[in-house]
Amino acid sequence: MRATSEVQSDPGGSPEKKPSSLERIQRLETLERERLEEKDRKEVRRQEVIAGAKPTGGRHDLVDRIERVTKYPMGLVGIAWLVIAVIILTSNVNGSASTFLVGTLFALWAILLVEYLVRLVVTPDRRGYLKRRWVEPVTVVVPPFQGWHLMGIERTCLLLHEAVLRVESILKHHSLFRVLIAATGTLIAGAWLVLLFEEKAKGSNIHSFPEALWWAVVTVTTVGYGDRFPVSGGGRTVAVILMLVGIGLIGVLTATVASVFIKEHTDASKEEFRKGHADLGQQLSAISGRLGDLERRLGATAADLDAVDTAAGSETAASGPGAPDPGDATS
Numbered sequence: 001m002r003a004t005s006e007v008q009s010d011p012g013g014s015p016e017k018k019p020s021s022l023e024r025i026q027r028l029e030t031l032e033r034e035r036l037e038e039k040d041r042k043e044v045r046r047q048e049v050i051a052g053a054k055p056t057g058g059r060h061d062l063v064d065r066i067e068r069v070t071k072y073p074m075g076l077v078g079i080a081w082l083v084i085a086v087i088i089l090t091s092n093v094n095g096s097a098s099t100f101l102v103g104t105l106f107a108l109w110a111i112l113l114v115e116y117l118v119r120l121v122v123t124p125d126r127r128g129y130l131k132r133r134w135v136e137p138v139t140v141v142v143p144p145f146q147g148w149h150l151m152g153i154e155r156t157c158l159l160l161h162e163a164v165l166r167v168e169s170i171l172k173h174h175s176l177f178r179v180l181i182a183a184t185g186t187l188i189a190g191a192w193l194v195l196l197f198e199e200k201a202k203g204s205n206i207h208s209f210p211e212a213l214w215w216a217v218v219t220v221t222t223v224g225y226g227d228r229f230p231v232s233g234g235g236r237t238v239a240v241i242l243m244l245v246g247i248g249l250i251g252v253l254t255a256t257v258a259s260v261f262i263k264e265h266t267d268a269s270k271e272e273f274r275k276g277h278a279d280l281g282q283q284l285s286a287i288s289g290r291l292g293d294l295e296r297r298l299g300a301t302a303a304d305l306d307a308v309d310t311a312a313g314s315e316t317a318a319s320g321p322g323a324p325d326p327g328d329a330t331s
Contacts, residue, residue: 063123070115071149078139078146081108109143116140135160176256183220183249190242191216197234204231220246 084105087093093101116136123129133153139145148156171177191212198206206212206228215228219242230236 059122059124063119063129066115066119066122067149074112074115075146075150077108077111078143081105081112081143084108109140112140112143112146133157170257170260176253179249179252179256183253186242186245186249187213187216187220190220190238193238194230194235194242197232197238198230201230201232201235204235206230206235216242219243221250222246 084101088098088101088105116139120126120129135148135157136153139148139153171180191209194215195206195209195212198204198212206215211228215230218225218228219239222243230239
């Protein structure tokens with residue numbers, strides 16, 4: 001029994017030392033717990049900063065009631081605005097009918113603007129209101145986005161901010177942003193060079209920078225529509241270089257984006273492993289206590305056993321009626 005444990009008792013009566021392996025496990029468990037708690041605190045603080053502390057009472061409640069009453073009608077107004085705009089853009093309506101539709105379009109837009117300004121005037125904290133709902137002016141300028149009110153403007157702001165942070169983390173992963181800059185620079189440089197060779201070449205079909213840029217994109221992505229192609233020697237040389245470089249750039253982009261999702265899966269697995277490690281540390285700590293109790297009992301006299309039982313009973317009473325007694329396993 002003593003060979004399997006590193007617990008040693010001091011003849012002078014000093015406290016027994018815990019096994020070094022258990023101490024390491026407990027330290028790792030404590031560090032991991034602190035890390036997870038700090039992560040949760042940061043997440044709470046971040047959401048509070050994004051959403052802001054939403055005040056209540058007085059005119060704040062009045063603004064909320066106005067929005068609850070008008071969000072569905074305003075959503076229907078946004079849909080009607082979209083339908084009328086599509087009719088105007090896709091049909092050949094002329095004369096009085098066209099004037100009526102355009103007037104209706106501006107009337108619906110005015111309704112949305114007035115409803116928003118009313119809430120903005122009623123609220124006692126305009127700066128905080130605008131900060132919490134920074135995306136709402138977009139729903140007035142582009143009425144079809146009134147549907148965001150059905151989900152909740154403040155929640156929409158939070159989700160959009162989360163999306164921005166998500167995109168930012170992806171761009172920072174393995175310098176993906178630099179790869180995108182390199183790919184964009186390669187496209188622009190390739191389009192410019194091929195235009196220099198092809199603009200005045202005989203039989204060329206690339207005569208402007210937009211056409212050259214379209215050809216460069218099609219070439220780099222290996223799509224190859226064939227509607228634009230170089231005919232001069234210099235242009236074809238640029239095309240060969242762009243093809244070879246494009247294969248590498250597309251491969252790097254694909255691999256980097258794939259590694260983002262792999263990393264997320266790996267992090268989730270690591271999180272589960274850390275939680276299991278923390279549970280294992282607690283179980284080993286309990287086992288260590290029971291082994292220490294057994295060692296004390298094996299080498300103890302009757303008086304020592306009585307003292308151990310008294311101490312165990314005191315610990316059980318202090319920890320509550322449902323706590324297990326370490327001595328029950330050997331009694």
